[in-house]
Amino acid sequence: MVGGGGREHALAWACARSPQVAQVYCAPGNPGTAELGENIPLTAIDAEGIAAEAERLGVGLAILGPDAAVAAGVADALAGRGVACFGPTAAAGRLESSKAFAKEVLSRLGIPTAPYRLCASWEEARAELEARSGPVVVKADGPALGKGAFVCGGPEEALEVAHRLLVAGELGEAGRLLVVEDRLEGEELSFFALCDGRRALMLPPARDFKSALDGDRGGNTGGMGAYSPPRTSDWERLNQTVLADVVQPVLAEMARLGSPFTGCLYVGAMMVAGTIHVLEFNARFGDPEAEVLLPLLPDLVPHLRAAAAGRLEGGQLSAVQGASVGVVAVRAPYPAPVTPGGALEGLERLPEGCTAFQMGTRRAPGGGLEGAGGRVLICVGTAPDLHGARALAYQGLERISFPGMRYRSDIAA
Numbered sequence: 263m264v265g266g267g268g269r270e271h272a273l274a275w276a277c278a279r280s281p282q283v284a285q286v287y288c289a290p291g292n293p294g295t296a297e298l299g300e301n302i303p304l305t306a307i308d309a310e311g312i313a314a315e316a317e318r319l320g321v322g323l324a325i326l327g328p329d330a331a332v333a334a335g336v337a338d339a340l341a342g343r344g345v346a347c348f349g350p351t352a353a354a355g356r357l358e359s360s361k362a363f364a365k366e367v368l369s370r371l372g373i374p375t376a377p378y379r380l381c382a383s384w385e386e387a388r389a390e391l392e393a394r395s396g397p398v399v400v401k402a403d404g405p406a407l408g409k410g411a412f413v414c415g416g417p418e419e420a421l422e423v424a425h426r427l428l429v430a431g432e433l434g435e436a437g438r439l440l441v442v443e444d445r446l447e448g449e450e451l452s453f454f455a456l457c458d459g460r461r462a463l464m465l466p467p468a469r470d471f472k473s474a475l476d477g478d479r480g481g482n483t484g485g486m487g488a489y490s491p492p493r494t495s496d497w498e499r500l501n502q503t504v505l506a507d508v509v510q511p512v513l514a515e516m517a518r519l520g521s522p523f524t525g526c527l528y529v530g531a532m533m534v535a536g537t538i539h540v541l542e543f544n545a546r547f548g549d550p551e552a553e554v555l556l557p558l559l560p561d562l563v564p565h566l567r568a569a570a571a572g573r574l575e576g577g578q579l580s581a582v583q584g585a586s587v588g589v590v591a592v593r594a595p596y597p598a599p600v601t602p603g604g605a606l607e608g609l610e611r612l613p614e615g616c617t618a619f620q621m622g623t624r625r626a627p628g629g630g631l632e633g634a635g636g637r638v639l640i641c642v643g644t645a646p647d648l649h650g651a652r653a654l655a656y657q658g659l660e661r662i663s664f665p666g667m668r669y670r671s672d673i674a675a
């Protein structure tokens with residue numbers, strides 16, 4: 263398992279429960295994964311180090327968590343040493359690491375997405391924005407840790423953003439090329455396809471909550487909660503549509519370009535008047551969506567292995583029963599920077615059906631747990647229905663404490 267956040271804790275947890283898995287290693291992992299297997303002190307972007315260690319340990323399957331590991335070419339390095347890997351090469355990962363590349367693939371394939379223009383200079387961006395009137399979204403082409411998309415009211419606000427990126431260089435290289443696109447209105451939904459380079463297996467979709475405060479107010483965050491499956495009763499039909507109209511054509515196109523995509527293709531979509539529009543791709547599991555999905559699903563390890571080996575049975579994961587709700591506990595004043603430290607307590611008191619995955623924790627010198635990041639953990643409830651799952655997640659949070667603890671009260675409300 264490559265990575266060390268809540269998503270990787272959930273993946274390691276799922277692997278540790280699988281009858282097909284004898285031992286889990288995490289690089290670098292976190293205090294949560296240390297209880298499920300062995301942490302290896304290598305960063306997630308140390309491609310050569312991870313590949314060498316995986317070969318030495320005789321690892322049967324590597325799983326890439328964060329986009330930084332994908333972009334750093336960990337899959338490429340693992341392939342060079344003959345280690346099976348669930349996660350795309352850096353070239354296939356361009357679907358996430360370059361928004362311009364993703365938009366070009368989408369428009370070549372005629373997949374609905376917001377109409378856009380690429381702007382490589384301030385002059386181009388100004389001309390484009392001055393010719394516009396409605397709401398607009400400005401996106402940095404390159405990776406920006408989730409801070410590269412600016413949803414703007416009108417062209418004035420967008421001009422200011424474009425100036426900050428292209429002239430002041432606020433996001434460095436990542437912001438030297440901009441995607442300027444129409445702002446779409448609708449309901450957002452995230453879709454997940456396990457891919458083997460040619461075929462795909464759809465997991466249930468999920469909803470995530472990005473704003474820091476209740477009522478979708480406050481700044482954008484790495485994610486404050488999620489739930490699955492979505493409330494809409496026709497999600498299985500939507501999944502079929504995304505598989506046939508988005509995932510299959512994108513996989514064929516990536517193969518044609520010589521960069522077949524193996525791993526989790528995350529399709530961020532907006533439902534606009536009943537039609538699915540693609541907002542973005544990620545080349546990995548969502549975080550916190552993975553934490554919500556994994557406790558809900560049957561053993562994924564056989565599918566991840568089949569995907570890595572190029573022999574996945576495509577379609578849609580059947581036999582999904584129940585619902586799952588995850589609520590992230592952060593330390594105030596997140597999303598502003600926080601000071602680490604202070605005892606984290608109560609993880610052993612969670613009710614049945616409730617699991618906590620650690621996102622930003624560390625071991626204190628005395629051996630206890632402490633909060634170490636802005637997002638400290640996610641508490642996930644799984645139950646026969648959404649209502650029950652939600653109640654469990656919040657019951658679990660009431661038993662947990664750390665200094666400055668705060669969470670949204672309206673996840674899946």
Ligand code: AMP
Nearest residue numbers: 376399411413443444445446530541542
């Ligand atoms: P991205 O980095 O592309 O995932 O964008 C981050 C968030 O910005 C998305 O999850 C949406 O909430 C929002 N967003 C991105 N593109 C658009 C768009 N064209 N219209 C409306 N909202 C958007």
Ligand code: GLY
Nearest residue numbers: 470485548549550
């Ligand atoms: N939850 C959104 C993401 O993983 O990018």
